[in-house]
Structures are given as C-alpha cells and as structure tokens.
Amino acid sequence: MDLKTSIGVSASGLRAQSLRMRIIAENLANADSVAKTPGGNPYRRRVATFQSEVDKATGGTMVKVDSIVGDKSDFNRIYQPGNPAADASGYVLQPNVNNLIETADMKAAQRSYEANLNAIESARDMTMRTLDLIK
Numbered sequence: 001m002d003l004k005t006s007i008g009v010s011a012s013g014l015r016a017q018s019l020r021m022r023i024i025a026e027n028l029a030n031a032d033s034v035a036k037t038p039g040g041n042p043y044r045r046r047v048a049t050f051q052s053e054v055d056k057a058t059g060g061t062m063v064k065v066d067s068i069v070g071d072k073s074d075f076n077r078i079y080q081p082g083n084p085a086a087d088a089s090g091y092v093l094q095p096n097v098n099n100l101i102e103t104a105d106m107k108a109a110q111r112s113y114e115a116n117l118n119a120i121e122s123a124r125d126m127t128m129r130t131l132d133l134i135k
Contacts, residue, residue: 003123005060012062013116020048020109024102031097039087043095045071071096
C-alpha cells in the first residue's frame with residue numbers, strides 16, 4: 001500500500017469517527033428530552049453503523065457510514081403525573097440514552113480518531129524523510 005492510499009484510508013476513518021462522535025454528542029444532549037405530547041415517544045438513541053468499501057481508484061479499503069439507526073431498546077418509565085408529557089396513568093417515557101454507555105462510546109470513538117490521525121502524521125513524516133533523502 002502506498003502512502004497516498006494509507007492516508008486515504010485513515011482519512012475515511014477520521015470522517016467516520018467524527019460522525020460517530022457527533023451522533024454520540026446528540027444522544028447526550030437529548031438524554032433528558034421527553035415527548036412533546038402526552039403519551040408520545042421521547043428521543044430515541046441513535047447509533048452509526050459502518051461498513052468497509054474498496055476504493056476502485058486506489059485499491060484501499062475505506063470506512064463508509066452504512067446507516068444511522070435508532071436503538072431498539074425500551075424507554076424508561078418514570079411516574080410523574082404532573083408532567084405535560086405523562087400518559088393517562090401518569091407515567092412519562094424517558095429516552096433510552098444511558099450516559100455511561102455514551103461516555104464510553106465517545107472515548108472509544110476519540111481513541112479511534114486519534115489512531116487515524118497518528119497514522120496520517122506517520123505517513124506525512126515518512127514522505128518528508130523520503131524527500132530529505134532525495135535532496
């Protein structure tokens with residue numbers, strides 16, 4: 001694999017992890033967002049899924065966002081009869097966002113982003129060393 005291809009692969013990883021961190025940030029921001037109408041559904045946690053894709057021009061295997069899907073886990077129910085979003089029984093559905101899971105996912109995405117960035121910096125350094133040798 002040449003340096004240009006390796007940089008392209010790492011750049012696709014950067015884009016994927018950047019999107020993943022944005023989705024996690026949205027989940028954290030909406031962790032307390034309940035429904036706007038009584039008995040309605042609150043914010044549903046979203047998750048990005050990825051797939052590998054071979055770039056025909058370079059032959060490198062790139063990371064591509066496959067889809068952004070809603071988490072199918074159940075919502076939490078809290079008894080709050082005075083809440084405008086409460087159903088007829090007085091229960092309010094809470095988002096299925098777990099702050100601990102989101103924080104762990106954010107840390108993993110951050111580490112993956114940093115690893116891709118380090119790979120790009122290493123490829124750049126190798127290119128610079130090669131140019132210094134040619135001088």
